[in-house]
Amino acid sequence: MFEKLSLNDTKVRGQTVLMRVDYNVPMKDGVVTDDLRIRETIPTLELLEKKGARRIILISHLGRPEGKKVPELSLKPVADKLKELLPDKKVFFVADVSGPDVEEAVEKLPVGGILLLENLRFFPGEEENSAEFAREIAESTHAEVFVQDGFAVVHRAHASTSAITSELPSVAGPLLEKEVTSLSKLAENPAHPFVVVIGGAKVKDKQPLITKFLKIADKIIVGGKIAADIADGSLSDEERELLTSSDKIYIASDFATDENGTKLDLGPKSTAEIIELVKGAKTVLWNGVLGYVENPDFAKSSQALAEFLGKEKGIYSVICGGDTTGFVEGLQKIDNSLKYGLISTGGGAALELLAGESLPGLDSLDDK
Numbered sequence: 185m186f187e188k189l190s191l192n193d194t195k196v197r198g199q200t201v202l203m204r205v206d207y208n209v210p211m212k213d214g215v216v217t218d219d220l221r222i223r224e225t226i227p228t229l230e231l232l233e234k235k236g237a238r239r240i241i242l243i244s245h246l247g248r249p250e251g252k253k254v255p256e257l258s259l260k261p262v263a264d265k266l267k268e269l270l271p272d273k274k275v276f277f278v279a280d281v282s283g284p285d286v287e288e289a290v291e292k293l294p295v296g297g298i299l300l301l302e303n304l305r306f307f308p309g310e311e312e313n314s315a316e317f318a319r320e321i322a323e324s325t326h327a328e329v330f331v332q333d334g335f336a337v338v339h340r341a342h343a344s345t346s347a348i349t350s351e352l353p354s355v356a357g358p359l360l361e362k363e364v365t366s367l368s369k370l371a372e373n374p375a376h377p378f379v380v381v382i383g384g385a386k387v388k389d390k391q392p393l394i395t396k397f398l399k400i401a402d403k404i405i406v407g408g409k410i411a412a413d414i415a416d417g418s419l420s421d422e423e424r425e426l427l428t429s430s431d432k433i434y435i436a437s438d439f440a441t442d443e444n445g446t447k448l449d450l451g452p453k454s455t456a457e458i459i460e461l462v463k464g465a466k467t468v469l470w471n472g473v474l475g476y477v478e479n480p481d482f483a484k485s486s487q488a489l490a491e492f493l494g495k496e497k498g499i500y501s502v503i504c505g506g507d508t509t510g511f512v513e514g515l516q517k518i519d520n521s522l523k524y525g526l527i528s529t530g531g532g533a534a535l536e537l538l539a540g541e542s543l544p545g546l547d548s549l550d551d552k
Contacts, residue, residue, distance in 0.1 A: 197236030202327035206334035207244035251308035282320035318347035333357025338545030345545030375466035383408030384472030392539035407474035411436040412447035449475030450485035494522030504528035
């Protein structure tokens with residue numbers, strides 16, 4: 185059961201709502217190249233409109249400007265993309281997060297209007313979890329309630345995830361609630377057989393996940409560079425022991441290589457064996473691509489798994505991790521018949537929640 189107050193529990197009619205979103209999206213030459221995280225917030229914006237919110241103020245970060253104003257990391261292009269996605273809504277942008285320009289923009293905002301503030305990380309107070317910085321935002325926006333809907337940032341104790349909750353009544357948005365509920369069920373009571381697929385490059389990043397799910401999963405499949413490193417003998421003794429400690433763990437051993445012999449994807453034998461292992465599953469968690477998917481020649485095993493999971497109606501599949509979700513979303517653009525139980529918007533937050541770690545941005549919300 186979700187133990188925090190949610191937007192569905194809260195009256196916002198006639199109120200100004202401050203909402204934390206995760207608009208940390210890929211951009212190139214000032215243009216958003218993947219708008220998934222923006223699109224994911226639209227149902228919450230529509231719910232706020234339905235519930236009669238007077239004004240909606242959105243706050244987010246983009247990239248790592250380290251407390252300095254970096255023009256190429258401005259959220260202005262994100263506001264333009266949001267305006268494009270919501271042609272019937274009044275969407276505005278202001279190049280600050282507090283002070284007179286923000287106050288003026290809020291006062292001019294029409295009923296039902298949406299205002300996106302500038303990149304929070306342009307200001308040192310954000311990552312310092314500054315109470316003063318949070319107070320300035322709350323006061324300048326005249327917000328009456330705070331909605332946390334940026335699941336991907338709730339593992340950070342920042343001003344917009346932690347300190348802000350001391351300034352305003354603070355509740356979870358639907359996206360946050362959906363992610364936490366789905367991932368918590370996966371970590372606590374998944375439908376069996378339950379298979380976990382681990383890819384990516386570093387064992388240390390996956391160690392908490394592997395340790396946690398060795399107790400729960402029926403099978404753990406290891407691919408990606410991790411499997412290649414096992415084959416090459418380049419893991420530490422501790423890492424190798426973790427991955428060979430249980431007969432629950434399947435490690436891919438067949439690889440596709442480049443002209444230098446570097447293992448960059450799984451070969452057809454391991455790919456077929458992995459598909460066979462997930463065939464009978466009721467639940468599959470996939471974190472980490474199985475090969476160097478930036479090159480289509482080495483994306484074959486990841487594509488085979490993604491297409492199998494996307495077409496297999498009897499499996500509840502959860503995709504998490506930035507590279508994995510981005511890869512799967514790219515395939516969905518080509519084939520919209522591919523469907524998954526959950527494509528998580530949270531990278532580190534999802535992994536920490538699944539591993540049983542606390543999330544400051546979730547813990548600080550108001551309890552039911």
